[in-house]
Amino acid sequence: MSKPTNPVVRSPYIGSRTVVHLFFILVCFICIYPFLVVLGTSLQNESDILKSGYAIFPKQIDLTAYKVLLHNPGVLLNAYLVNIYTTALGAAAGLFITTGFAFAISRKDYAYRKQLSLYVFFTMLFQGGMVPSYILMVSWLDLKDNVLALILPFLITGWHVLLMKGFLQSLPEALFESAKIDGANEFIIFTKIVLPLTKPALATLGLFLVLQYWNDWWLTLLYIENENLMKLQYLLIRVLRNMEFLNSAEAVQYGLVKPGQQVPSLSARMAMCILAAGPMLVVFPFFQKYFVQGLTVGSVKG
Amino acid sequence: MRVGKLKVDSKLGVILSASMVALAISGCSGKNNESESSASGTASASASPSASAASPAASKAADPLEKFVDVSWYIRKPIDTIKDQDAIEAEVNKGLKETVNANLHIHFIDAASWEDKMKLMSASGDEYDLVFTSNWTNPIDLNVQKGAFLPLDDLLKQYGPDILAKVDERAWKAVTYNGKIMAIPSQSPFTTPGGIVFKKDLVEKYNFDYTKVHKLQELEPYLETIKKNEPEITPLLVTKTVNAPGDYILDHTNITKGIRYDEIAGKAVMELDIPAFLDNYRTMSDFYKKGYVAKDAAIKTDFIAEAKSGKYAVMRDSGGYTADGSKSTALFGYPTVESLANYPTIGTPNMVGAATAISVTSKNPERAMQLLNQVWKDKKLSNTLAYGLEGKNYTVKSGAGTDSPSIEAKSGAEQTWAIWHNWLGPLWDQWDSGWNSTASLEQMQKNNKEAKTSSILGFLFNGEAVKTEIAQVSAVYSELWPIMQTGSMPDFDKFLADMKQRLNEAGLDKVLAEVQKQIDAWKAQNQ
Numbered sequence: 056m057s058k059p060t061n062p063v064v065r066s067p068y069i070g071s072r073t074v075v076h077l078f079f080i081l082v083c084f085i086c087i088y089p090f091l092v093v094l095g096t097s098l099q100n101e102s103d104i105l106k107s108g109y110a111i112f113p114k115q116i117d118l119t120a121y122k123v124l125l126h127n128p129g130v131l132l133n134a135y136l137v138n139i140y141t142t143a144l145g146a147a148a149g150l151f152i153t154t155g156f157a158f159a160i161s162r163k164d165y166a167y168r169k170q171l172s173l174y175v176f177f178t179m180l181f182q183g184g185m186v187p188s189y190i191l192m193v194s195w196l197d198l199k200d201n202v203l204a205l206i207l208p209f210l211i212t213g214w215h216v217l218l219m220k221g222f223l224q225s226l227p228e229a230l231f232e233s234a235k236i237d238g239a240n241e242f243i244i245f246t247k248i249v250l251p252l253t254k255p256a257l258a259t260l261g262l263f264l265v266l267q268y269w270n271d272w273w274l275t276l277l278y279i280e281n282e283n284l285m286k287l288q289y290l291l292i293r294v295l296r297n298m299e300f301l302n303s304a305e306a307v308q309y310g311l312v313k314p315g316q317q318v319p320s321l322s323a324r325m326a327m328c329i330l331a332a333g334p335m336l337v338v339f340p341f342f343q344k345y346f347v348q349g350l351t352v353g354s355v356k357g
Numbered sequence: 358m359r360v361g362k363l364k365v366d367s368k369l370g371v372i373l374s375a376s377m378v379a380l381a382i383s384g385c386s387g388k389n390n391e392s393e394s395s396a397s398g399t400a401s402a403s404a405s406p407s408a409s410a411a412s413p414a415a416s417k418a419a420d421p422l423e424k425f426v427d428v429s430w431y432i433r434k435p436i437d438t439i440k441d442q443d444a445i446e447a448e449v450n451k452g453l454k455e456t457v458n459a460n461l462h463i464h465f466i467d468a469a470s471w472e473d474k475m476k477l478m479s480a481s482g483d484e485y486d487l488v489f490t491s492n493w494t495n496p497i498d499l500n501v502q503k504g505a506f507l508p509l510d511d512l513l514k515q516y517g518p519d520i521l522a523k524v525d526e527r528a529w530k531a532v533t534y535n536g537k538i539m540a541i542p543s544q545s546p547f548t549t550p551g552g553i554v555f556k557k558d559l560v561e562k563y564n565f566d567y568t569k570v571h572k573l574q575e576l577e578p579y580l581e582t583i584k585k586n587e588p589e590i591t592p593l594l595v596t597k598t599v600n601a602p603g604d605y606i607l608d609h610t611n612i613t614k615g616i617r618y619d620e621i622a623g624k625a626v627m628e629l630d631i632p633a634f635l636d637n638y639r640t641m642s643d644f645y646k647k648g649y650v651a652k653d654a655a656i657k658t659d660f661i662a663e664a665k666s667g668k669y670a671v672m673r674d675s676g677g678y679t680a681d682g683s684k685s686t687a688l689f690g691y692p693t694v695e696s697l698a699n700y701p702t703i704g705t706p707n708m709v710g711a712a713t714a715i716s717v718t719s720k721n722p723e724r725a726m727q728l729l730n731q732v733w734k735d736k737k738l739s740n741t742l743a744y745g746l747e748g749k750n751y752t753v754k755s756g757a758g759t760d761s762p763s764i765e766a767k768s769g770a771e772q773t774w775a776i777w778h779n780w781l782g783p784l785w786d787q788w789d790s791g792w793n794s795t796a797s798l799e800q801m802q803k804n805n806k807e808a809k810t811s812s813i814l815g816f817l818f819n820g821e822a823v824k825t826e827i828a829q830v831s832a833v834y835s836e837l838w839p840i841m842q843t844g845s846m847p848d849f850d851k852f853l854a855d856m857k858q859r860l861n862e863a864g865l866d867k868v869l870a871e872v873q874k875q876i877d878a879w880k881a882q883n884q
Binding site for chain 2 (some may be wrong): 104185186189190193194275276277280289292293295296321
């Protein structure tokens with residue numbers, strides 16, 4: 056219509072907006088604070104920690120902890136690589152398999168739809184337990200110390216399938232009909248029509264899978280003995296548990312803590328934390344906005 | 358751990374369905390379980406050339422050394438920086454081929470995954486031969502309950518003469534379950550004296566004769582001096598997790614939380630009814646009131662960190678084997694001196710600080726036993742396994758070429774190999790080094806010989822019948838004990854009465870009755 060005439064309009068909400076901003080600054084600070092402590096402590100010198108506790112601002116910057124950890128950077132870099140390729144492979148393959156399976160059981164003209172849906176649902180309700188899964192992985196599939204052991208178990212999850220199925224059911228059947236008439240086979244329909252249409256759902260599921268693969272350490276714990284196949288999070292846990300053990304009464308009682316044995320120190324623990332989480336913290340915010348979009352679009356679509 | 362379990366539970370559906378898919382994809386119909394127990398990429402051993410004649414484990418071959426076999430030994434990883442494994446195993450296996458015609462490969466499992474992995478391997482029937490067990494990690498009781506270990510009596514008689522000759526006679530009782538020996542107890546210091554550790558510079562400054570101190574109560578004059586003259590120093594270190602030095606109770610053996618066995622009266626008693634015990638904590642309460650103990654002692658958890666801070670005059674450590682303070686000096690990082698006191702009675706758990714068992718899934722238990730016997734027999738072999746290779750992991754200081762040289766093992770950042778001798782078994786065969794001097798080994802043996810063993814050695818309390826009560830008692834203890842131990846209560850007698858009442862409500866009397874019942878039954882069986 057007509058443009059407003061007065062150039063400066065004081066927003067009537069300036070007061071309340073300030074309050075909101077302050078509130079969120081506070082929330083931000085609460086979130087960031089622990090991280091700053093970890094960062095500060097990792098730069099502290101060991102005796103300072105023992106004397107005055109953790110601090111955000113170290114009395115003197117001391118890089119010993121990082122030196123100790125990066126003294127042998129191979130292990131850490133290797134763990135990073137393992138994390139990256141298991142995540143990439145696992146998430147990509149998992150997405151494809153999950154979506155494919157979900158697409159099949161979402162189609163009304165598929166004969167075994169009911170049985171397969173039940174089969175998926177059944178695994179969500181009743182689970183074999185840890186031991187059978189271990190037997191399967193180690194004795195039957197012989198995957199001990201094999202990179203596949205870090206990938207296979209998460210490839211397809213009951214609830215992911217049902218999530219995807221729910222989304223795919225909202226696609227009009229007529230679409231597939233017309234594609235068929237144009238001479239497309241099932242596989243082309245799936246790749247050329249279904250996948251592009253389900254991008255939001257794929258982004259959502261992708262996020263789940265990426266997080267699952269990236270943060271997993273349990274599979275390493277169960278199936279991996281070879282240091283070259285260990286994941287980052289597992290290395291962290293290893294450091295922590297060793298600390299626990301070396302501080303335990305048993306270790307002292309049986310004379311296991313010997314002079315000259317390297318006991319990972321407090322600052323080294325924190326430094327490990329920074330080294331393991333740091334890059335993800337930098338990378339993640341840039342990617343996150345896409346994921347969040349996917350999530351919201353997905354929910355609106357539903 | 359809980360996290361892990363939860364994590365995995367929610368993933369099981371996945372694993373199942375994924376594996377169905379994987380199976381479908383690969384058209385794999387489930388391999389026969391003939392594969393090696395591990396496909397460890399680091400193995401120096403090639404696959405065993407033996408034909409997979411699926412012989413049952415218990416079969417006695419006519420000539421047991423005829424066929425060359427692989428023996429696996431699972432050990433909790435002692436240090437993170439372990440390397441050089443291939444070279445050391447190659448060296449060791451040269452000799453083992455000659456003596457027992459077997460090839461040893463040690464699987465080092467990270468401390469982080471060790472317990473879970475061993476549980477799973479046993480539950481899923483994975484093949485493995487030798488395994489480290491103890492009362493504190495990969496616990497022998499649980500393994501025996503699950504039937505994971507092989508009874509060793511016959512194997513020991515037949516193939517373990519050197520083991521039988523070297524193991525402390527008394528220790529067999531501690532690893533015997535239902536009349537069967539289930540593991541081979543290592544040579545270990547079964548009893549370590551408590552050490553009352555003093556910061557050296559302060560002792561010298563005030564010219565205090567620390568060697569006379571053997572009890573908590575005798576510390577008082579020194580603590581008073583420190584309190585008066587050293588404002589920066591807290592006189593006595595005690596934390597939520599570690600009690601004060603010198604609070605010993607003689608002639609009582611721990612059974613379960615709150616219950617001890619009175620060796621003199623020959624019956625089980627409640628901790629809080631032992632006069633000496635109450636004296637100690639009354640003293641602690643007094644010390645606390647006088648300000649000898651940190652105000653927040655009951656909430657301090659990291660004992661080692663506190664000790665390292667150097668802000669305390671008197672601390673505790675499980676004493677060294679010689680009273681020169683060297684052990685605490687190394688542990689705390691500043692000069693200390695110590696007075697050793699109280700060699701406790703050896704109870705069942707002390708005997709199983711380290712032991713080796715053979716798995717029921719082992720294909721060649723006889724050979725595993727022969728190999729282990731070789732380790733006990735051959736000094737050079739056990740020391741090579743423990744220290745590594747000369748020049749690479751240790752250097753000889755003197756006595757090269759003899760069977761007991763004096764060596765210097767690489768340590769700190771340079772250390773790439775270490776297995777403690779008592780994790781392998783024969784600790785007394787250890788070569789003199791920075792780990793243990795010959796003198797300290799002799800001291801340990803002397804201590805072992807002189808120490809009294811509990812009259813109920815071999816008795817293990819089974820808390821199944823009073824599980825709830827034990828849990829409730831533990832809960833009361835974890836709430837009230839830190840206060841008791843640090844003496845930080847306003848009124849000792851009131852607190853004591855209160856604690857007793859709480860424990861009775863929790864059912865400690867029921868636990869006591871059950872313990873006594875089991876001890877009586879055990880005595881009737883064993884005497």
